[in-house]
Amino acid sequence: MVRLSIIVPTKDERTAPDVIGELYKVFGKDTEVIVVDKSNDTFRKELEKTDARIIRQESDGYENALMEGFREARGDVIATIDADGTYSVRDLEKVIAALSDGDADFVSGNRFGHLKEGAMSASLKIGNGFLTWLYNVMYRRKLHDALSGVFAMKRKAFESIKEELPYRAGTIFFEIEIARRGWRLKDIPITYAPRMGSSSKIARVKPIYGLAMAFHSVRYARDYNPLLIFGGIGIILVIAGLVLGAFVIGNYLATGTLSEIGRALIAFMLMVLGFLSIMTGFILDLLLEISRDMHRKR
Numbered sequence: 001m002v003r004l005s006i007i008v009p010t011k012d013e014r015t016a017p018d019v020i021g022e023l024y025k026v027f028g029k030d031t032e033v034i035v036v037d038k039s040n041d042t043f044r045k046e047l048e049k050t051d052a053r054i055i056r057q058e059s060d061g062y063e064n065a066l067m068e069g070f071r072e073a074r075g076d077v078i079a080t081i082d083a084d085g086t087y088s089v090r091d092l093e094k095v096i097a098a099l100s101d102g103d104a105d106f107v108s109g110n111r112f113g114h115l116k117e118g119a120m121s122a123s124l125k126i127g128n129g130f131l132t133w134l135y136n137v138m139y140r141r142k143l144h145d146a147l148s149g150v151f152a153m154k155r156k157a158f159e160s161i162k163e164e165l166p167y168r169a170g171t172i173f174f175e176i177e178i179a180r181r182g183w184r185l186k187d188i189p190i191t192y193a194p195r196m197g198s199s200s201k202i203a204r205v206k207p208i209y210g211l212a213m214a215f216h217s218v219r220y221a222r223d224y225n226p227l228l229i230f231g232g233i234g235i236i237l238v239i240a241g242l243v244l245g246a247f248v249i250g251n252y253l254a255t256g257t258l259s260e261i262g263r264a265l266i267a268f269m270l271m272v273l274g275f276l277s278i279m280t281g282f283i284l285d286l287l288l289e290i291s292r293d294m295h296r297k298r
């Protein structure tokens, strides 16, 4: 019986064979290590010298790479670690151990726990912080780092998202899908070291990748947390309507004539739309709650 499967996504990483060697050293020879490889021939040859099973990735991107590896995994626990040498295998061991605490079905490593000097630029820190905050608000979670390259989950949690088609949201793709199905997520502090030798492979332009992540976080929360989305939009519309309305009334009181019919109509419309949006949020929230309840009872 395979108890643990570790998926290693790699794209031209010089450090990959060392990471794989370390995995066998820490977890033992019987561990299932699956490398999902998008490298050129030079790097491929080095990978083939290791004991890991290598899957050649035909699709693109980190998310597809992990999904392909996870689908092949046979372990009761399914985990991943990046091949770029920025994470420690000992930390992956801690993350996997934390799965047995009984309070989470998905555990990731929080890189802000022990962030080494030069491991993350100031702008990436801000970007990661914002995306983690957004994720937490949308999915009502309490992660400290939503974009870790080290995480582990129970097989039953993965089975529930197995058929999902990955979208470009990095680790957040997995965290969104896991959260939407009601599993418990947490993270524990780990060490994150600077990348040595080569630059990031995950996206051509990281700010655009970040925007895609933010978009997906909100997009999928619409089905998960409609009250927050529709309620938030509704409140903004109502406030805009009230401000415009106050302006029209102020003018009327000052001049004694109602000269701004157009503005008054727009203010009224904004408030009605806002009110409808809030009501939509409540109704969708209620329907979602009912459907979750039925799901639970089945």
Ligand SMILES: Nc1nc2c(ncn2[C@@H]2O[C@H](COP(=O)(O)OP(=O)(O)O)[C@@H](O)[C@H]2O)c(=O)[nH]1
Pocket (backbone or CB within 6 Å): 009, 010, 011, 012, 013, 036, 037, 038, 057, 060, 061, 062, 065, 081, 082, 083, 084, 149, 199, 200, 201, 202, 203
């Ligand atoms: N198979 C595969 N691996 C990838 C791809 N993009 C990135 N990786 C690997 O995924 C891990 C994380 O990527 P990295 O460039 O370090 O992202 P960063 O840490 O966010 O800068 C590394 O081991 C990369 O080699 C891809 O398209 N396919």
Ligand SMILES: [Mg+2]
Pocket (backbone or CB within 6 Å): 082, 084, 086, 149, 195, 200
């Ligand atoms: Mg990296």
